[in-house]
Amino acid sequence: MTALRTEPAFADPDAAYAALVAAHRGATEVESAALNARLVLILSNHIGDIGVLREAIRLAQTAGGGRLGPRDAV
């Protein structure tokens, strides 16, 4: 099973970050949340590996200060 990559993967990481920022420009909070949800789904599917997805979720939860710990998915 592939492990989650946390080393820089983009040739130009600043361009990637800028693309994400630009995507949200002009959006309200509600629109941004909806956009992020769609983007997460699109990119998750592109990765297509449940092990990588779970690791990514764990990293995202940890980096958020750990209040939202791992939950048993149904």
Add this chain to the structure above:
Amino acid sequence: MNEPNARKTVFQFGYRRCKDQDAPSPVRRPVVIVGAGPVGLTAAIDLAQRGIPAVILDDADRIGEGSRAICFSKRSLEIMGRLGLGDRLVEKGVTWKLGKVFLGEHQVYSFDLLPEAGHRMPAFINLQQYYLEGYLVDRAAELPAIDLRWRNRVAGVENHDGFVRLTIETPEGRYQLDADWCLACDGARSAVRDFLGLQFVGHTFEERFLIADVKMSAEYPTERWFWFDPPFHSGQSALLHRQPDNVWRIDLQLGPDADPEEEKKPERVLPRLKRMLGERQFELEWVSVYRFNCARLAKFVHGRVVFVGDSAHQVSPFGARGANSGIQDAENLVWKLALVLNGQAPESLIESYDLERGQAADENIGHSTRSTDFIAPRTNPERVLRNAVLELAPHAAFARRMVNSGRLSVASRYDTPLSSPDRETFAGSARLGLPVPDAPLADRNGKQHFLLETLSDQFELLYVKNGARPNVPDGIRLKVIGEDFLDPQGAFAERFDATPGAAYLLRPDHHLCARMRVYDGGRVREALARAKGLLT
């Protein structure tokens, strides 16, 4: 489901005094079944066919109106076929296999539940639960080994060492009855479960749903149709199924704050239906408002009391995993119980019912929970994610596949110590722990049969002809493919990855428990002993 409404009677039966009521001390019966619903009746018929007498107790004396469980799966129909009512059900029922999911007015997803030909039973039939129950009662009446006692209400249950003592209330007073085994088939609000003080642990969904049986002539195709946010019911979901007698089943999501008593009133229901059905004439036959639960007992076997069906586990209805899993529970239990009662297997074999059907219950609860959460997200963040899937669905195939309006019931595959692990590789759709796939066969006169209808309710060995017929151990029925039956379309060969000399051992419930490339009497004997729980 929490809130059945008062129902009109569809089939009426009567109380009759039985001899056990006059006995000076409690009579002992091998099996007493509590509840004459689909699960209790299925268990009784299967027991009777295996020569085991069964008493069934039901606190009612009628089968009521209200379609309730309507979608009966291929596996359930195969089981019903073995019990002698498969054809009657398919004849009366409405056959379907296609489903469509709509977002607004546009279709986003469709599925075909049986894309492959060469199966006797269809993917699903729709049939009102009262018809299924009525036909089961008719079948039970043909079997003298079944003693069905109406208006016998269980008022107490005591688990003793080696038997269960039941106290039963009748219109003519109480009596006691002892059972070697008591099958609690008394549904989601099981009295037996309460009497034993057992916890039914799970989750109640807050969302309320309106369910209606509507009589009308309509030209919708015979498909399961599900809508997210249709124009006729904005922001909510709707489900439509055809049933027999021009009755249609409509489910409308109402939100968590709906008042059930208000929403059941015709002045609330009729406008909703008119918005959905337009100018069509229709008659409202039955309506109710429900919340759903997903819950289960930690263990299904408690001494000599065995929980079967909704008394053991409950699911939300998206996916038709309620009645269908109860029917599979009964099938899983009965062949084992028959072996135990006949002294051919140890009592510990009944533990495998808990293991196998516990797996199935967890899978059913998992699926129906996910479906219900997709239909009715529990929090705003969840709703955002759910809506993201729906928004992407018209644009991306992966999102269409994620749209979850229900994952329909399929046959259970058991990861079980009763199976003998494969020592060779087998391709095809037959898998250890699954019921064997059906396949079209021909007999020696060229007449067509289907594999599943040729199978008895005993252990069977399917052997692919390669020279002489093997001498199978006692207790196994032999069928030679290529001699007793032929495989003219090659479906058996494909589905079983069959090669000459291969052998497949089937349990009495038709689940595959062992297979081998070369028939080996020793391996078969061992596999048989393992499947009867004699090797633990």
